[in-house]
Amino acid sequence: MSPQTAEAKSNSTSKHVNVPGKPEGWVPAGDLQEIVTLEEMQKLPKETIFMTGSEAARESIRRANVDMAIAYPITPQSETMQQAGYLFDEGYIKDYYRAEEEIGTMSAISGASRAGVRSLTATSGPGLMRGTEAIASWPGARTPIVMLNMCRVINTPLAIQPDNTEISFLLNTGMLVMHAENQQDFFDWPLIAFIVSEEVDVTLPCTVSVDGFFVTHARGNVAMCDKKYKIPPRDGWRNAVPSMDNENPPARISRDAPIQKSNFISYHMHASWQQEVFSAVERSAKYFDKYLGGLIEVVNPDAEEMIIASGAAVSQAREAVRQEEEKGNKVGLIKVKTIRPWPREQIIAAAKHAKVILVPEFNQTGWLHKDVCTTLYGKSTASIYPGPRVFGGMTMPTELILDWLKDIREKNTSRNHF
Amino acid sequence: MGVKRYNVRMAGLGGQGVVTASHILSNGVVISGGHSSLVPFFGSEKRNAPVESYVRISADVIYEIGEIIYPNIIMIFHPSVITLGKSYTMPFYTGLKEGGVCVINTGTPIPFTADEQKGLDVNDTKVYNVPCTEIANKVAKTDLATNMGMCGAIAAVLGMPDLVSLGGSVKDRFIGKGIVVSGGTAALDSAIEKKFAKKAKLLEANMRTLYATYKYVIDKGWGHPDANLVDEEELVANACGTVNV
Amino acid sequence: MSLDTVKPAPGYLEHLPVEYQDLVKHGQYGKKKKVSDMGKFKELIEEHPMCAGCAMTLFIRLVFLALPKPEHTIFVGTAGCGRLAISQGNVPFIYGNYGDTNAVASGLKRGLELRFPEQDKDVIVMCGDGGLVDIGFQGLMHSWFRHEKFSTFMLDNEIYGNTGGQESGMTTKGLVAKMSPRGKVDDKMDMLGLAKVAKLDYVARIVPTNPARVVRTARRAILVAREFGSTYVQAYTSCNIEYSIPTPDVMQDAFDKEKKDYGFEEHISDRAKAYLDDIEKKEKAAAKAAKAAKK
Numbered sequence: 001m002s003p004q005t006a007e008a009k010s011n012s013t014s015k016h017v018n019v020p021g022k023p024e025g026w027v028p029a030g031d032l033q034e035i036v037t038l039e040e041m042q043k044l045p046k047e048t049i050f051m052t053g054s055e056a057a058r059e060s061i062r063r064a065n066v067d068m069a070i071a072y073p074i075t076p077q078s079e080t081m082q083q084a085g086y087l088f089d090e091g092y093i094k095d096y097y098r099a100e101e102e103i104g105t106m107s108a109i110s111g112a113s114r115a116g117v118r119s120l121t122a123t124s125g126p127g128l129m130r131g132t133e134a135i136a137s138w139p140g141a142r143t144p145i146v147m148l149n150m151c152r153v154i155n156t157p158l159a160i161q162p163d164n165t166e167i168s169f170l171l172n173t174g175m176l177v178m179h180a181e182n183q184q185d186f187f188d189w190p191l192i193a194f195i196v197s198e199e200v201d202v203t204l205p206c207t208v209s210v211d212g213f214f215v216t217h218a219r220g221n222v223a224m225c226d227k228k229y230k231i232p233p234r235d236g237w238r239n240a241v242p243s244m245d246n247e248n249p250p251a252r253i254s255r256d257a258p259i260q261k262s263n264f265i266s267y268h269m270h271a272s273w274q275q276e277v278f279s280a281v282e283r284s285a286k287y288f289d290k291y292l293g294g295l296i297e298v299v300n301p302d303a304e305e306m307i308i309a310s311g312a313a314v315s316q317a318r319e320a321v322r323q324e325e326e327k328g329n330k331v332g333l334i335k336v337k338t339i340r341p342w343p344r345e346q347i348i349a350a351a352k353h354a355k356v357i358l359v360p361e362f363n364q365t366g367w368l369h370k371d372v373c374t375t376l377y378g379k380s381t382a383s384i385y386p387g388p389r390v391f392g393g394m395t396m397p398t399e400l401i402l403d404w405l406k407d408i409r410e411k412n413t414s415r416n417h418f
Numbered sequence: 419m420g421v422k423r424y425n426v427r428m429a430g431l432g433g434q435g436v437v438t439a440s441h442i443l444s445n446g447v448v449i450s451g452g453h454s455s456l457v458p459f460f461g462s463e464k465r466n467a468p469v470e471s472y473v474r475i476s477a478d479v480i481y482e483i484g485e486i487i488y489p490n491i492i493m494i495f496h497p498s499v500i501t502l503g504k505s506y507t508m509p510f511y512t513g514l515k516e517g518g519v520c521v522i523n524t525g526t527p528i529p530f531t532a533d534e535q536k537g538l539d540v541n542d543t544k545v546y547n548v549p550c551t552e553i554a555n556k557v558a559k560t561d562l563a564t565n566m567g568m569c570g571a572i573a574a575v576l577g578m579p580d581l582v583s584l585g586g587s588v589k590d591r592f593i594g595k596g597i598v599v600s601g602g603t604a605a606l607d608s609a610i611e612k613k614f615a616k617k618a619k620l621l622e623a624n625m626r627t628l629y630a631t632y633k634y635v636i637d638k639g640w641g642h643p644d645a646n647l648v649d650e651e652e653l654v655a656n657a658c659g660t661v662n663v
Numbered sequence: 664m665s666l667d668t669v670k671p672a673p674g675y676l677e678h679l680p681v682e683y684q685d686l687v688k689h690g691q692y693g694k695k696k697k698v699s700d701m702g703k704f705k706e707l708i709e710e711h712p713m714c715a716g717c718a719m720t721l722f723i724r725l726v727f728l729a730l731p732k733p734e735h736t737i738f739v740g741t742a743g744c745g746r747l748a749i750s751q752g753n754v755p756f757i758y759g760n761y762g763d764t765n766a767v768a769s770g771l772k773r774g775l776e777l778r779f780p781e782q783d784k785d786v787i788v789m790c791g792d793g794g795l796v797d798i799g800f801q802g803l804m805h806s807w808f809r810h811e812k813f814s815t816f817m818l819d820n821e822i823y824g825n826t827g828g829q830e831s832g833m834t835t836k837g838l839v840a841k842m843s844p845r846g847k848v849d850d851k852m853d854m855l856g857l858a859k860v861a862k863l864d865y866v867a868r869i870v871p872t873n874p875a876r877v878v879r880t881a882r883r884a885i886l887v888a889r890e891f892g893s894t895y896v897q898a899y900t901s902c903n904i905e906y907s908i909p910t911p912d913v914m915q916d917a918f919d920k921e922k923k924d925y926g927f928e929e930h931i932s933d934r935a936k937a938y939l940d941d942i943e944k945k946e947k948a949a950a951k952a953a954k955a956a957k958k
Contacts, residue, residue: 050448067777070770095773099766100805107763107802108770111739114757115774133760182483214483218457219444236778244737245775246784247664249671250686250707250753318481395457395484 028091033230044225053215054079056187067117074127076212102131113143116236116243125152138205139174144197145205150212161393162212168367174277176206177340179310183220203240211312285341295343303332306354320401354382430495435565440471450583525549558623570631577642708752716910719900729881743791762798765806786813792833807861810892820902828905864935865894870921
């Protein structure tokens with residue numbers, strides 16, 4: 001699209017002469033890493049380490065070739081982003097600062113992405129809500145950004161506990177939404193999120209949401225390649241729209257404000273712009289499919305009783321499936337990995353045999369249940385049960401899912417279904 | 419392992435090292451080749467405020483996450499969890515499965531209320547009183563090693579992890595860089611480190627406390643058939659021998 | 664971008680719109696233009712939908728004229744009248760959300776420094792008083808205290824012009840405006856004072872009565888920001904609609920305002936002064952040499 005100018009070509013190495021607090025000749029650790037493609041990285045030999053979700057995120061960031069990380073501390077995100085600070089100090093991240101609050105954070109990281117550099121931020125429930133004015137403008141501004149979201153209660157009474165209602169506020173912004181199940185996902189998926197969000201025909205921000213505390217502060221096994229590897233850098237020249245770097249022939253480039261007047265041209269422009277954003281979401285599916293090995297995972301595909309879940313609820317459902325199996329019952333499970341793009345066709349196909357569907361969720365609103373119902377309307381004869389649901393930080397004991405299944409089997413239930 | 423899985427709920431007071439104990443127990447199980455996961459229940463980090471932490475232990479892969487609502491093991495780090503109700507879970511045995519075990523850090527039996535006694539009895543709960551703080555004061559010369567005592571006691575009750583793996587986990591905690599600690603815990607660490615100028619000394623005191631409570635449980639006849647004592651000096655040397663001081 | 668990027672491939676120029684041809688042939692790229700050249704070259708910003716006689720527009724045009732390197736400049740703005748003109752310039756413009764300018768500029772400038780370590784890229788925040796001191800106050804303050812390397816230009820019309828005349832933090836005390844029905848209770852916010860507290864290297868207050876001075880001030884603010892960190896220029900740009908100033912009297916109002924409570928002020932740190940002196944001396948010498956060569 002744009003001719004690379006001489007000064008722009010020399011952009012590959014970062015300025016690291018006389019870094020404050022570092023000895024002369026200090027080399028950032030990131031400069032010593034070897035670049036491999038994400039496909040290659042996924043095939044590298046792995047070591048399994050028992051670590052918290054926050055630590056898994058740190059290790060992912062270490063290998064993600066991040067240029068800029070900006071965040072404001074909030075529980076339970078803080079443990080990850082303060083460790084990103086150590087990664088910056090070691091030289092795995094090129095620039096980093098603690099922003100003033102989330103409007104400042106989400107605005108600044110969009111500035112960084114507009115400059116064409118790989119940009120990372122992270123937040124949790126209330127912080128996400130505070131930053132949502134900015135976040136909702138990212139997709140339209142076509143800014144590839146990865147936002148880790150360690151889910152947390154957003155409503156009153158205030159709580160620091162996990163509950164993923166906030167994800168529902170991201171579903172219609174035009175951003176890509178992944179919902180990670182466990183520590184392993186929280187290591188694997190940020191890397192995928194960067195690569196997919198920066199694809200030219202995508203050029204969109206992506207959130208990797210995970211249920212706070214349950215995953216971030218709990219330990220699990222994480223298989224990862226050696227830290228000497230990193231994925232390729234973002235190429236600031238490859239975007240659906242030009243970076244705001246003034247490296248293109250002069251023109252009135254105010255891509256963020258094409259709409260100045262209320263008239264039919266501006267309506268048309270806005271509509272086509274939005275249409276393109278949501279088309280880009282759909283186009284991202286092929287990349288997610290490739291790197292995630294499918295947008296959904298199915299356990300016991302031919303079962304008549306299916307559980308459809310995302311995030312931490314998947315883990316609880318897996319345990320329920322195992323315990324039912326021990327009792328001689330076959331229960332199926334569909335793990336939805338990407339909420340946007342929404343794997344509509346895949347879910348319809350996977351739920352084909354189902355007579356009963358449970359949608360367990362860690363929130364009050366049941367956003368996943370709504371999407372499942374919309375998708376299966378007219379495509380399935382199954383009874384779709386809206387739960388079990390826990391919220392306000394409560395965990396979902398496996399016993400609760402088993403109880404629902406038992407009640408439904410014994411028709412001993414007043415539970416509504418659709 | 420007798421049972422397929424143990425779900426452990428730990429309850430204590432802020433500053434007692436409850437979360438640290440859960441990390442050590444969990445990591446010890448992993449070192450010994452088992453599976454484990456843990457979830458700390460975070461309120462505000464406050465000295466003396468109630469703290470709970472949950473550890474899952476299994477010979478098989480663990481899927482379930484989140485706090486443990488229906489544990490089969492409860493560990494009470496301080497009598498006031500029961501007597502003063504310094505707990506998120508009231509009464510303290512709520513959710514304990516039938517035939518469960520309750521390990522309490524106390525030298526003298528807790529005077530349960532009639533309701534509490536009934537609650538324990540109908541559920542066929544086994545109560546083991548282990549004086550971990552007394553043992554910590556005697557062996558490590560500080561009550562800050564209480565959590566080590568609790569780790570030793572529970573390992574003997576469960577028969578896992580073995581003492582050597584548990585010791586390895588303690589070593590990881592203080593020498594390794596694997597475990598991320600919160601701000602308050604990091605500050606406590608440095609307070610402990612001041613007391614023990616050398617990390618080796620700190621490790622040794624912790625190891626001996628582990629050993630002492632492990633032995634206490636076995637001597638009382640509460641130990642799991644798989645729980646075996648190892649030579650104390652060998653255990654200490656194993657952990658401290660390679661320490662860089 | 665390289666100045667070569669401005670020029671189309673051979674044989675292609677004549678097929679481009681006449682405005683673009685003018686920009687290539689008679690633009691300010693690579694040439695230093697003076698106020699006295701106005702009308703004789705193709706300005707970066709010409710057409711705009713601002714009100715007739717708007718002093719803000721004059722100020723914005725003068726700042727565009729002052730750009731040391733328009734081919735490496737990016738503007739950041741927010742809601743308000745100013746963005747209607749700035750977005751019409753041939754310089755990339757980020758029109759963000761409400762009050763997000765200084766946060767966006769912080770990320771943008773740092774990102775550009777990573778991508779173009781050998782090339783100075785000037786980031787300029789230009790927006791209204793409300794956007795900066797009310798809704799954008801927190802971002803403004805933090806960018807100053809972090810000494811982010813970009814300049815902030817306040818288009819101070821002392822009111823919310825775009826939304827129809829509501830009182831802002833920069834409105835003078837006692838003024839009856841929309842949302843201050845009994846007259847504004849509090850004083851105009853002392854942003855120059857805050858800029859000094861934040862130890863900015865260059866702070867100026869100006870009324871566009873002297874165009875050459877506007878150009879010099881803007882240029883200094885941009886150059887110092889590039890080298891040392893945040894700089895601040897607060898310019899009185901009256902709203903002739905909300906203050907009912909007849910179009911022919913707009914400049915008279917500016918002179919009156921300057922005399923009354925908006926006199927020119929310039930605060931330069933020692934290091935910035937040494938830096939600017941050096942640049943300005945060299946420029947003068949070069950101009951002198953050029954003049955001598957012409958003779």
